[in-house]
Amino acid sequence: MPPDQDTANLAPEPSLRIIPRDQHCVSRKDISSSALRVLYRLRDAGFAGYLVGGAVRDLLVGGHPKDFDVATDATPEQVKQLFRNCRLIGRRFRLAHVVFGREIIEVATFRANTDDGSGDREVEGGRLVRDNVYGSIEEDAIRRDFTANALYYSIEDFSVRDYTGGYDDVANRLMRLIGDPETRYREDPVRMLRAVRLAAKLGFGIEAATAEPIGRLAPLIADSAPARLFEECLKLFLSGHAVESFLGLERHGLLPVLLPETAAALASNRSGALRNVLLAGFRNTDERVANDEPVSPAFLFALLLWPAYCRALYQLQSQGMHAVEAQRRAADRVTVHQLDTVALPRRFSLPMQEIWLLQSRFGSRQRKRMFKLLGHPRFRAAFDFLSLRLAGSDEHAADVAFWREAQLDPANVIAAQAEAAASRDEEADEEPRRRRRRRRRKP
Structure with a gap:
């Protein structure tokens, strides 16, 4: 069975829960005006558009997001037609960047969980190396890594839409992978570092099933692109939560893979x-x-x-x-x-x-x-x-x-x-x- 179909079978069935405005704390006054402009223009052009991911998660815990990402059913080419200040980037994930001075609003098209042959997806050894197969918002939600990152804020009714149980996980301050943890880590081993980094940043715990495979699969990180691991190091240690990031790397056995000679010297x-x-x-x-x-x-x-x-x-x-x-x-x-x-x-x-x-x-x-x-x-x-x-x-x-x-x-x-x-x-x-x-x- 092809790896992408296997992943699909292991993914959970999305179940929509709508949290109305009077039951959550996300407010438009805390959202970047540039992100709101993108959302409103997408809506006016007949497309669906949602604030998604880390910004919604951070706003729910009282944080102040620096980046605001948008998910839409418009293709990257359609987004570019709507915004003169837009450039398309990426091979692994095709994205639209809408530029407002020094601020960039990243706009991603909803991605499907399986490839019906109409798109561009490539899997090597269980690792997703390219994913440009577009789908519905439900499919997009279960393709995301953690439940806390699969929350969508709608400007239509100011509600938060949750397809994977992320709203409760944020309330319980818990990082949980969507789908089978081992499969998702093999798909992208850097997710192990992201789990530690986000837990450190937010003060969250890592759910037991999400944490269990990390020690066993940690060596897979060494096969990741060195340039990508450099960027991940900067996020781990230069974002204001270096102490907790380091302790998390130690706790989950990731330090010997990321910094092997330092780990040996410390030991x-x-x-x-x-x-x-x-x-x-x-x-x-x-x-x-x-x-x-x-x-x-x-x-x-x-x-x-x-x-x-x-x-x-x-x-x-x-x-x-x-x-x-x-x-x-x-x-x-x-x-x-x-x-x-x-x-x-x-x-x-x-x-x-x-x-x-x-x-x-x-x-x-x-x-x-x-x-x-x-x-x-x-x-x-x-x-x-x-x-x-x-x-x-x-x-x-x-x-x-x-x-x-x-x-x-x-x-x-x-x-x-x-x-x-x-x-x-x-x-x-x-x-x-x-x-x-x-x-x-x-x-």
Whole structure:
């Protein structure tokens, strides 16, 4: 039996439940005006259009969605005819993007659950690699991944339409896959990461049957496109819920697949110091996101791969390699190995390595080297990283204190440091002059 037909047989039968406006909290005033314009124009042209997915889910739990997606029975080409500011994208999933300045409203055509031969669907080894077979809203609902993402808001009567039990799951704060979990994960293994990420973001639990196959099927994630896994890492750790995302990856056995060398380093670090550094960094990142402060993918991956770098550095130095050479070799080795799983662009991997390599220079107090380090373009990121390392050990507390003061008044601190060095030099010069008294010869 073809995989797509097998999937269809395992999918649940949709059952419509309409939640009227007076029984839910979704309001048009909380919906992007651009999304409303798209919905109204679709309606006026005779098409069905619904706000769908994460925006509806987030609004139901009192959140503030950043993205507003629309589902419709209009084909991508028909949507493009309605909007001059529209472009069509995607091969795996054909989508229409309607552009309003910096905001993009993604419009997707209802997708069918089976291919009758009229559309464009391709399945390889149980994995859905292309899905452009269009259908009804009922079919579209059961093709979505989680019940919480299969809720549709109608501008016709301001109701929420639920075909899969998602409304109750949102109320119960539960992530549940639609259909057979193992089949759905095999269809798209990245759904395992999405389950963890969405649970972390929303404070939801993962339903038992949805969670059970994750540990067994986790290795399938390694076959996903590295560029896609890079984007998923950014969503996991730079969206304001990095701590919970990391704990979820650990809990469900996904960390060794996504970050294999980091997972191995953490497992061998009995003191837990490296894990403490990671958690401190994640807490700091979450605080920055909450305060609308910038966050850097380069700094994030410097943090994520730091345990792997430390382990590689220790191994190279234990083989007798000189410290400076070992640092460079370890940085290159960890970066290259991680690229097998996650496509880390050079514009992020090079600054990441600089952050690591600068760590050894914070112990220097020579005037010329100190000014050079202060002027380095990665100094601030490297210093922030040094500060995070205090979560694992207070070994570098004196360095952190010194360089924190050096940033406030570099001339004074460096002058004081030079004076102290000169004083030590003078003491060293005087030492040979101290001679023993010559004994007088006896007459």
